[in-house]
Amino acid sequence: MPLTTSIAMCTYNGERFLQAQLDSLLTQRPLPDQIVIRDDVSSDGTGEILAAFVPKAEALGIVVDLQVNERNVGYRRNFDGALRACTGEVIFLCDQDDVWHADKLSRMCAEFEARPGLLALHSDARLIDGEGRSLPKSLFESLGIGSHELGMMHRGDGLGLLLKRKMVTGAAMAIRRRVLGDALPLPATEWVHDAWLVTLAALTGRVDSLRESLVDYRLHGGNQLGLGGNDPLPxxxxxxxxxxxxxxxxxxxxxxxxxxxxxxxxxxxxxxxxxxxxxxxxxxxxxxxxxxxxxxxxxxxxxxxxxxxxxxxxxxxxxx
Known part of the structure; x- marks a missing residue:
């Protein structure tokens, strides 16, 4: 039996790029079994886009769990809530402003099926700008992730590498559901959710990386986290x-x-x-x-x- 899959998606004022991301989720073959969406009280058109998406996804046989928070809780608590609602054996984290390649689920699930001890997996990504144009470097290239780092991951030294540097981006990551038993509740401060999840996975099992780019990772002025963020401090x-x-x-x-x-x-x-x-x-x-x-x-x-x-x-x- 193929592994069941869940996508955990958090949204907040994402109307500019959200539709392209949602459309890409429906191009996956096979389709995900479940999509969990938690909206953090968006004030733009995000709610209307999500409401229109639900019947379209359900018509394809996908179980959609869409909820809007009673108040704004921030990305950490929002992802915590989304992850708790996921029922799939493999859980994919999903940002609101990227575009998934059609083979993302199938490629990553093939690795999980072949390797029972694999607890977390992430891939490279094609970097794009706000207009969807390709940028010169891939995500791995921009982060300085090369053959040495990937070799460490492949050899099973993921924990040592992750304790040395941050190299996993949630938008390109999937975990086995059993990781949540160790990782939840997500820390309310300090840790970003993706780094915490993959580090907890590496504590008790294998984590690995794929050289393939399986997502278009969008860089634009509104990025909350990652390469697109700005830090004004001296x-x-x-x-x-x-x-x-x-x-x-x-x-x-x-x-x-x-x-x-x-x-x-x-x-x-x-x-x-x-x-x-x-x-x-x-x-x-x-x-x-x-x-x-x-x-x-x-x-x-x-x-x-x-x-x-x-x-x-x-x-x-x-x-x-």
Missing amino acids: RSARRKLQLQSELKQSEMLVERAQALVVPRSAMALVTSRRDHFGVRAGLPASRVRRLPQVLGEMATGNYLRFGRGLLSAAIDLIRS
Whole structure:
């Protein structure tokens, strides 16, 4: 029997690109079994587009669960609600402004069917602009994901890679439903939902990547997350906040891992990451006093394991 599939889609004021995305969901072969949509109280024409979509999808045999939140809850809680309503064995995360290639479901489900231990899978994506025109680089190329990173994923070292850098985009990801038992509730702060889901999957099973582009990932001025986002903070302030956020993320991950049954090696790795960012976030103002701590982390290999090696260490030594 083929695996059953659910699509978890969250919307908010997405009328400009939403129709193209919804149309692409209906080009999938085979079609999804279920589409769960949670709208976060849109004030534009999103509601009307969704209402017109429901009977069209249901006429094709798709179960559609469309709900509008009573109040705006933000993307984290919105995705939490959508994921909880998914019943499929494989769950696809879906943004409101992309376009899926017609073979996305079939290609990814083939991997899940062939590999029972695979808990999360993501693919490359073609980058497009607001008008649907192709951009020069793919998603992987823009993120600097090459043969080395993909090789780590293929060899089963997904957790080590994910603890070193963020490389999974929810719009190009699918998970087995059983991951939700470990990942829910989604964190209310710090973690982005896609990074949390794939990291929890990597704690207890295999995660992997496909080189194929299976979605057109749209970059435009209204992107909430990802490559299209803007950060107005000065570099020094942004860096301090980033270190504090990495520490909080690591603390939350260790706490969740302690409540699960995870391999001893995985537990040691997430604990080491927490301790590493504890050191980096707490470095003293004096460069002289920083030196022993930075050298200590270099000796353990943690700068290379969880950062950019000597570059990260040098920045920690010279930053104001």
